[in-house]
Amino acid sequence: MTTLSEPSALLTPGQLFKCLNDETRQAIMLLVHSEGELCVCELTHALEQSQPKVSRHLSQLRNCGLLQDRREGQWVYYRVMPDLPDWALDVLTATASGAGEMLASLQRQLATMGNRPTRRQMCCQE
Amino acid sequence: MTTLSEPSALLTPGQLFKCLNDETRQAIMLLVHSEGELCVCELTHALEQSQPKVSRHLSQLRNCGLLQDRREGQWVYYRVMPDLPDWALDVLTATASGAGEMLASLQRQLATMGNRPTRRQMCCQE
DNA sequence: GCTGTATATATGCTAATGTGTATATATGGT
DNA sequence: ACCATATATACACATTAGCATATATACAGC
Numbered sequence: 001m002t003t004l005s006e007p008s009a010l011l012t013p014g015q016l017f018k019c020l021n022d023e024t025r026q027a028i029m030l031l032v033h034s035e036g037e038l039c040v041c042e043l044t045h046a047l048e049q050s051q052p053k054v055s056r057h058l059s060q061l062r063n064c065g066l067l068q069d070r071r072e073g074q075w076v077y078y079r080v081m082p083d084l085p086d087w088a089l090d091v092l093t094a095t096a097s098g099a100g101e102m103l104a105s106l107q108r109q110l111a112t113m114g115n116r117p118t119r120r121q122m123c124c125q126e
Numbered sequence: 127m128t129t130l131s132e133p134s135a136l137l138t139p140g141q142l143f144k145c146l147n148d149e150t151r152q153a154i155m156l157l158v159h160s161e162g163e164l165c166v167c168e169l170t171h172a173l174e175q176s177q178p179k180v181s182r183h184l185s186q187l188r189n190c191g192l193l194q195d196r197r198e199g200q201w202v203y204y205r206v207m208p209d210l211p212d213w214a215l216d217v218l219t220a221t222a223s224g225a226g227e228m229l230a231s232l233q234r235q236l237a238t239m240g241n242r243p244t245r246r247q248m249c250c251q252e
Numbered sequence: 253g254c255t256g257t258a259t260a261t262a263t264g265c266t267a268a269t270g271t272g273t274a275t276a277t278a279t280g281g282t
Numbered sequence: 283a284c285c286a287t288a289t290a291t292a293c294a295c296a297t298t299a300g301c302a303t304a305t306a307t308a309c310a311g312c
Contacts, residue, residue, distance in 0.1 A: 011224075012224070012225065013146070013152065013221045013224045013225045014147075014149055014152065016224075017143050017146045017147045017152065018147055020139070020143045021140075021143045021144055021147040022299085022300075023140055024300090026139065026140065026143070039258085039259095040258070040259060040260095041257095041258065041259085050301090050302080050303095051258080051259070051260090052259090052260080052261080052301090052302080052303080052304090053300085053301070053302085054259095055259060055260055055261080056260085056261080056300085056301090057300095058259095058260090059260070059261085071259095071308085071309090073258095073309065073310070074257060074258050074259080074308075074309050074310065075258070075259085075309095076258080076259060076260090085224065086223075087220040087221070087223040087224035088220070088224065090216060090217075090219075090220035090223075091216075091217050091220045091221065091224075093216075094213040094214070094216035094217045094220065095139045095213070095217065097212075097213040097216075098137075098138070098139045098142075098211065098213035098214065098217075099138070099139045117258095148269085148270075150270090165288085165289095166288070166289060166290095167287090167288065167289085176271090176272075176273095177288080177289070177290090178271090178272080178273080178274090178289090178290080178291080179270090179271070179272085180289095181288095181289060181290055181291080182270090182271090182290080182291080183270095184289095184290090185290070185291085197278085197279090197289095199279065199280075199288095200278075200279050200280065200287060200288050200289080201279095201288065201289085202288080202289060202290090243288095
């Protein structure tokens with residue numbers, strides 16, 4: 001019997017590294033991890049990358065089970081999958097520490113965005 | 127002036143992930159990390175991969191600054207670069223924890239190897 | 253309904269990456 | 283010097299992966 005509480009046991013280090021191997025995906029993961037939740041337009045602005053490019057990487061990260069999305073009106077918000085195994089969270093944290101300067105620069109760029117969409121709290125979380 | 131004591135500050139998360147992205151290199155890193163030091167023939171046996179393949183990945187890991195090598199007679203031993211930054215070691219440890227079963231299987235396979243070369247202690251280390 | 257904004261996907265192309273095979277280099281023993 | 287073992291590298295090939303562009307879908311407001 002498969003326990004429902006099982007954190008995404010499917011995720012292997014190989015899959016995680018394949019995701020983090022790409023610079024864009026790495027930036028997305030670090031920024032979402034540090035900000036809690038971001039929508040696609042915030043990410044395209046922070047990363048200064050085209051929308052299709054960001055979307056494609058986001059869907060890849062979602063398919064691998066690293067990110068969770070929720071739609072709120074016209075916007076789709078992404079956050080780190082809450083049941084990510086501990087070892088994967090450790091990798092993210094260590095990466096953030098190793099890429100401190102890059103993350104800081106992404107946060108600065110995100111801060112320059114005007115008219116960021118206002119979000120309601122996520123149902124039953126955060 | 128560049129301080130010599132500086133731990134390989136050159137290593138970025140991107141480089142580390144590029145290395146760990148390949149399954150063979152990931153196995154090498156995990157096994158060397160857990161065993162302390164291994165020579166090429168031990169690795170080819172444990173991974174059940176061809177010698178040129180293992181050697182090629184080893185030289186890549188050495189060039190990226192993840193592994194250190196030393197020759198002792200006909201054998202070349204590899205170990206994790208001692209001045210690896212903390213965040214990178216954290217990634218390795220987390221990976222080992224996420225790939226526990228795979229690592230255990232590599233260790234079992236290594237244990238089946240007969241006539242493993244006897245090594246002297248490394249000069250001034252270990 | 254139509255229009256604009258936000259997001260997702262499909263397509264064709266290019267570049268990067270890994271592989272096997274063959275070969276080169278290094279060391280030790282006879 | 284010759285041979286065997288251990289390791290490294292070169293080359294040709296196949297596969298993968300990311301990209302830009304165009305297009306499709308979803309939602310909000312009128």
